[in-house]
Amino acid sequence: DAGVIQSPRHEVTEMGQEVTLRCKPISGHDYLFWYRQTMMRGLELLIYFNNNVPIDDSGMPEDRFSAKMPNASFSTLKIQPSEPRDSAVYFCASTRTADNSPLHFGNGTRLTVT
Amino acid sequence: AQSVTQLGSHVSVSEGALVLLRCNYSSSVPPYLFWYVQYPNQGLQLLLKYTSAATLVKGINGFEAEFKKSETSFHLTKPSAHMSDAAEYFCAVSLYSSASKIIFGSGTRLSIRP
Numbered sequence: 001d002a003g004v005i006q007s008p009r010h011e012v013t014e015m016g017q018e019v020t021l022r023c024k025p026i027s028g029h030d031y032l033f034w035y036r037q038t039m040m041r042g043l044e045l046l047i048y049f050n051n052n053v054p055i056d057d058s059g060m061p062e063d064r065f066s067a068k069m070p071n072a073s074f075s076t077l078k079i080q081p082s083e084p085r086d087s088a089v090y091f092c093a094s095t096r097t098a099d100n101s102p103l104h105f106g107n108g109t110r111l112t113v114t
Numbered sequence: 115a116q117s118v119t120q121l122g123s124h125v126s127v128s129e130g131a132l133v134l135l136r137c138n139y140s141s142s143v144p145p146y147l148f149w150y151v152q153y154p155n156q157g158l159q160l161l162l163k164y165t166s167a168a169t170l171v172k173g174i175n176g177f178e179a180e181f182k183k184s185e186t187s188f189h190l191t192k193p194s195a196h197m198s199d200a201a202e203y204f205c206a207v208s209l210y211s212s213a214s215k216i217i218f219g220s221g222t223r224l225s226i227r228p
Contacts, residue, residue, distance in 0.1 A: 093157070
């Protein structure tokens with residue numbers, strides 16, 4: 001079990017550029033979550049998918065953010081255009097529907113927008 | 115809507131001393147409660163989980179937590195702190211035992227003094 005894999009680990013970009021964060025969930029997991037972590041706001045749920053379908057995107061800050069899950073093994077979080085206030089660590093997590101299955105987190109992508 | 119409040123953003127204890135991290139929750143229905151740990155530059159990992167089976171829940175690394183409905187609390191304890199326990203700890207709440215929509219607290223950073 002390779003765990004949840006996120007790429008890149010670090011991303012530095014200039015304001016106005018498009019940023020794409022990638023996530024590969026654990027095989028067999030049917031839920032996928034995107035979280036954002038900052039010192040000021042803590043850990044925020046942005047969006048989550050069940051069986052590749054977005055269920056709740058109420059945490060997505062604004063239209064500049066979009067997320068897709070084209071298949072069970074891949075998801076992207078895109079920011080276009082990026083702004084300095086988007087600087088944060090973005091985590092992807094996955095889990096199975098079965099009871100007692102915990103959230104498994106990736107190691108995150110640290111995004112810096114200058 | 116459910117929420118969690120973690121009292122104290124930073125707790126410092128001596129090695130070998132008792133660890134107590136406080137968490138209070140708010141939920142309109144019986145909640146599922148979790149403690150997660152985050153080590154530097156890593157994602158969160160599940161420490162333990164309360165799902166109404168028993169009020170005292172034992173987790174990994176010697177941690178345990180007690181669910182107290184009358185106090186709406188789910189404090190995390192460990193009898194004797196170890197240097198390797200230094201990390202950030204998050205209390206979380208969900209309406210379901212699976213992670214369909216889990217809400218995290220703001221986190222408590224635990225430091226261990228030699």
